[in-house]
Amino acid sequence: MTTAITAPKCLVCDTDFEVQEDWETGEITECGACGQEHEVVEKTDATVRIELAPEVEEDWGE
Numbered sequence: 001m002t003t004a005i006t007a008p009k010c011l012v013c014d015t016d017f018e019v020q021e022d023w024e025t026g027e028i029t030e031c032g033a034c035g036q037e038h039e040v041v042e043k044t045d046a047t048v049r050i051e052l053a054p055e056v057e058e059d060w061g062e
C-alpha cells in the first residue's frame with residue numbers, strides 16, 4: 001500500500017516541493033524555483049507542513 005504525501009507548496013512562489021523521505025521536523029529545505037529556505041514544521045505519513053525558515057543571524061548573541 002502506497003501512501004502519497006501531499007506536497008507542500010513554496011510560500012513565496014507557490015511551487016510544489018518534492019517531499020524527501022528523510023525530511024524530519026526542523027529540516028531546512030530550499031525551494032528549487034526561487035531559492036527561499038523553508039523549515040519543515042510538521043511531518044506525518046500523510047502531510048508535510050512547512051514555514052518560512054528564520055533568517056540565519058551571524059554572530060548570534062556574541
Ligand SMILES: [Zn+2]
Nearest residue numbers: 010013031034
Ligand atoms: Zn519558491
